[in-house]
Amino acid sequence: MPELPEVETTRRRIEPLLRGRTILRVEHDAPHKYRDTHLAVGRRVQALSRRGKYLMLHLAAGDAAEGDPHDLEFIVHLGMTGGFRLEPGKHTRVTLETDAGTLHFDDARRFGKMAVVRPGEYAGMPTLAAMGPEPLSDDFREKDFVALAREAGAVKPWLLSQKPVSGVGNIYADEALWEAGIHPAQTRLTAAEGKRLYRAVRDVMGRAVEAGGSSLGDGIGNYRQHDGVPGAYQHEHHAYGREGTPCARCGTEIVKTVLAQRGTHSCPKCQVLKERA
Known part of the structure; x- marks a missing residue:
């Protein structure tokens, strides 16, 4: 599933194609998954931003806007296999036409979603509404994170909840926990563990963004950008997807287990589960 690094890379790559452009047409056949997208027609894209794993197109109000004089947000969640392409394909679900060209939203497994809403009106998106700070922002503070971590349950599901920090999914939770030795x-x-994990989350996310995210091929919906360029961070993975290979730190084989119904990768020697009184 595309996580923060993949969504941020998507934002950076498609922004030149959309910023300042007027949306002429949004075509799809699933209004329950792509809600109120007709409201975007006739509006200019002022900017693109990202919140956690959500991509946001900020739409200006104007005379051509249908029935709503306010600015709007066109929110995109890529799901497991969603991504934009320059050409339509067999998994194209949404066609987004602007006055400068057309982008096609492909989604093999159909978990991607879109919605056009008033800014900040996220009642139908509870994860977005309750999301924690961005991991590479000044709002993500070590002191706050460490305090929350001292009271947390199992740390990986806690990270995946998006509440302590946004944008961390299965891949980067495994990578950050391996780096922190937790x-x-x-x-x-403990305070020491919380500090190590805080630094690991920032480090892993920063390096993954610079590498353009991770492309992991299962033959269906492999993550890549609109022009076909894949990510490169998969070549730096130390835990995720590396079961049966030697740990880069100690040589012990990485193991795969299931935690909270998610495949989880760790080193049994470097990442020992400790009993807490």
Whole structure:
């Protein structure tokens, strides 16, 4: 599933194609998944931003806007396999035409969603409404994170909840926990563990963004950009998807387990589960 690095890369790559352009047509056949997209027609894209794993097109109000004089947000969640393409394909779900060209939203497994809403009106998107700070922003503060981690349950599901920090999914949770030397099921982190994990989250996310995210091929919907360029951070993975290979730190084989119904990768020697009184 595209996580923060992949969505941020998407934002950076398609922004030149959309910023300042007027949306002429949004075509799809699933109004329950792509809600109120007709409201975007006739509006100019003022900017593109990202919040966690959500991509946002900020739409200006104007005379051509249908029935709503306010600015709007066109929110896109890529789901597991969603991504934009320059040409239509067999998995194209949405066609977005502007006065400068057309982008096609492909989504093999159909988990992607879109919605056009008033800015900040996220009642139908509870994860977005309750999302924690961005991991590469000044709002993500070590002191706050460490305090929350001291009371947390199993740390990987806690990270995946998006509440302590936004944008961390299965891939980067495994990578950050490996880097911090913390077992994915560890509860109630000590101050030292919380500080290590805080630094690891920032480090892993920063490097993954610079590498353009991770492309992991399963033959269906492999993440890549609109022009076909894949990410490169998969070549730096130390835990995720590396079960049966030697740990880069100690040589012990990386193992795969299931935690909270998610495949989870860790080193049994470097990441020991500790009992807490």
